[in-house]
Amino acid sequence: MTVNPKFQNKEIKKGLYIIPTPIGNLRDITYRAIEILKKSDFILCEDTRISRKLMEKFEVKSKLLSNHKFNEKKNLSLIINHLRNDKIISLVSDAGTPGISDPGAILVRECVKEKINIFPLPGPSAVSTAVSISGFSEKYFFYGFFPSKLKDIKHDLKLLSQLDSSIVFFISSKKMNKTIPFLKENFSDREILICREMTKIYEEYLRYKVDDLKTLDENLKGELTIVISEKKRTKKGSLLLSESDKNNIRKMIKKLSIKEIVNLISQNNAVPKKKIYNFCLKIKNEA
Incomplete structure (x- = not known):
């Protein structure tokens, strides 16, 4: 049976659409995402220059509006007015799912408050992609990005080390080497997966025991997705035969x-x- 990937001209409900975009490989976007982007009155973008490349590849002509962490509060009333007037608005980030360590949460909360329809699309996420290949516990805690100060990172890592689950966080490659001593201090006996350039040509997955972590290549660039394993379980009970x-x-x-x-x-x-x-x-x- 041959499947025709052409989009059907069915009506799309009015409201806000949360549309995940590829975290690297542009072919990872879904047919439905492209369909809704094409039928949107406006597309809210974290960086219009980055989003424009994606839109041009899939011939999306909808108007792009800049909506990043520095102007999303300022844009709020204008966007809500558009939504009240039955416009179809899509929210995208540079990569991955909007609102997950990316702009979007403020707008979503306001739409909930104003009882405006919000429609989420499934799609690319660095978090679930990394967890799926970790081999660690499927129960995980997602932290997001660490604060800028090392003393705050140290404090948060100490709290996270108490969790008995896999732990996922984002960190810049430049900050990773400074964080390694704190990881060793708080996550001894656990394992770690370091993901970089996921789904891209030079994707790389580095696996270590936390105790064996070494300084990473100084020329490493971009953001890393890190997964730390759950605590090692030890059998409880007497060491003597009952x-x-x-x-x-x-x-x-x-x-x-x-x-x-x-x-x-x-x-x-x-x-x-x-x-x-x-x-x-x-x-x-x-x-």
Whole structure:
């Protein structure tokens, strides 16, 4: 069966559309995103120069309006008025999902307050992309960008280290090397994934144990997405065999091999396998 990717001329509901844009490879944008961008009255852009390249590639002719962290409050009343007048407005950032460590949250909150329709589109996100290949816990805490002062970074890392989940944050490559000592101090025994240039030609994924982190190449540029693994879990319990375990071993010793008994008992037990083995051997010799 052949699928025709051409867009249908169906009516789009009026309101604000949150449209994720590629984090690197421009082909990662969805058909629906392009369709809505083409039918938008205005497209709010973090940087119109960057967004224009994307729009030109997909022949989007809609008007671009600058909407970044320095003017989004100033723009608010004008945009809300347009939305009240049944305009279709799309919000994009330079890369990824708007409102996630990018401008957009202020406008969304105002639309919620004014009961204006907001429609989110699924799409590219550096956060979920990095977590998906980390191999760490699927439960994660997303922090975003760190503050500018190192003392504040140190304070926040100490708080984050108490979380028993994967931790995701963004950081500039220039600031990363200064942060490494604080990572080692707070996340010893954990693992770390460093993602740079994701989905681009020179994409790179660096995996380390936090304790083994070394200074990164000084020529490294751009923003990094970092994922730190969850805490290592240790089995809780006594390091001595309980009377219940001993009785179970006595019952199993004539039916199972010592190796099988050791594996069964150690599954939910913190007792070293060597101790279990020695007790099994003792019981077997007594029989």
